[in-house]
Amino acid sequence: MSFQAQRWTPPPATPRARETRSTPPMPQPRLLPLPGVGPEDVVLAPDGRVVGGVEGGAVFAVDPTDGAVEKITDTGGRPLGLHADPDGSLLICDFQRGLLRLDKPHGTLEVLVDEVDGQRLPFASNVVADSDGTIYFSSSTSRYPLDKYMGDILEGSHTGRLFRRTPDGKVETLLDELKFANGIVLAPDRSCVLVAETAGYRITRYWLTGPRAGTSDLLVENLPGFPDNMGLGSDGLAWVTLVTPRNPLLDKLLPLPGLIRRVVWSVPDALRPKPAKTVWVQAYDFDGNLVHDLQREPDNYAMVTGVAEQNGTIYLGSLTERAIAVTHLPG
Numbered sequence: 001m002s003f004q005a006q007r008w009t010p011p012p013a014t015p016r017a018r019e020t021r022s023t024p025p026m027p028q029p030r031l032l033p034l035p036g037v038g039p040e041d042v043v044l045a046p047d048g049r050v051v052g053g054v055e056g057g058a059v060f061a062v063d064p065t066d067g068a069v070e071k072i073t074d075t076g077g078r079p080l081g082l083h084a085d086p087d088g089s090l091l092i093c094d095f096q097r098g099l100l101r102l103d104k105p106h107g108t109l110e111v112l113v114d115e116v117d118g119q120r121l122p123f124a125s126n127v128v129a130d131s132d133g134t135i136y137f138s139s140s141t142s143r144y145p146l147d148k149y150m151g152d153i154l155e156g157s158h159t160g161r162l163f164r165r166t167p168d169g170k171v172e173t174l175l176d177e178l179k180f181a182n183g184i185v186l187a188p189d190r191s192c193v194l195v196a197e198t199a200g201y202r203i204t205r206y207w208l209t210g211p212r213a214g215t216s217d218l219l220v221e222n223l224p225g226f227p228d229n230m231g232l233g234s235d236g237l238a239w240v241t242l243v244t245p246r247n248p249l250l251d252k253l254l255p256l257p258g259l260i261r262r263v264v265w266s267v268p269d270a271l272r273p274k275p276a277k278t279v280w281v282q283a284y285d286f287d288g289n290l291v292h293d294l295q296r297e298p299d300n301y302a303m304v305t306g307v308a309e310q311n312g313t314i315y316l317g318s319l320t321e322r323a324i325a326v327t328h329l330p331g
Contacts (some may be wrong), residue, residue: 005258029325053079081126133167183230233309
């Protein structure tokens with residue numbers, strides 16, 4: 001694959017990007033161990049268990065009270081973003097297989113979308129569903145596989161997309177040219193859907209109703225880190241993970257000619273700049289106001305890519321850990 005760099009000048013990072021903990025800091029997480037690596041996203045099932053999928057394809061449901069783990073399906077691919085419906089079904093974005101639906105634990109696994117416009121759906125990332133059966137899902141990039149996602153960040157391909165699947169199975173592209181499209185949240189009043197642009201340090205809002213229907217704007221921009229998966233909390237807020245803080249070197253490289261970034265990408269992985277480890281989540285209202293900002297040092301967990309909030313308890317997933325983490329709002 002040829003390296004096709006796009007030049008982009010990010011906004012100057014705020015001082016918050018250089019801090020390593022919030023005030024007050026995120027309380028120490030409690031870990032729920034898993035027999036697998038990388039519960040990239042987490043959602044709460046109707047029975048109160050926390051669900052996450054790991055490398056190798058297994059999807060586990062974990063009882064947060066006693067840590068009991070049950071394997072509820074195996075996609076045969078790499079599950080990423082999830083959405084749990086009240087009827088017990090589960091939507092799964094699988095990097096290798098596309099958008100899937102599990103009708104119930106240990107039930108039938110159905111492929112809903114594996115092609116868009118006659119081409120294979122690449123890098124299905126995150127998903128959310130409305131009560132009428134409409135599904136919104138993202139594709140991060142059409143250029144790179146999961147294990148080389150940093151190549152897309154460095155290249156700046158801007159090939160992420162936001163899709164809508166109607167109840168009759170029709171799929172349409174709502175937004176394209178997104179900077180590594182990732183987490184998705186549907187507003188409680190169904191007025192808009194939010195999509196995180198990891199490589200753009202921002203959350204984009206696509207309007208579904210009202211005079212702005214069919215248009216998009218920015219809910220939040222110039223985030224202090226790279227946003228990943230998102231989830232709608234029981235508090236009505238859009239919770240978002242910041243998987244790693246802004247990288248000053250990357251910010252300097254992005255506006256430069258592609259040759260320089262091509263050289264950086266061509267060096268051995270061990271020599272490339274590594275994402276700084278942190279544990280970080282934020283929550284925004286639907287006017288873009290920051291309501292919660294929780295960060296701590298990565299002493300027992302890191303690379304947080306998934307979040308689910310319920311009544312002040314916060315469940316965290318990670319691309320690299322062998323556990324789901326549980327923390328809570330301070331105080």
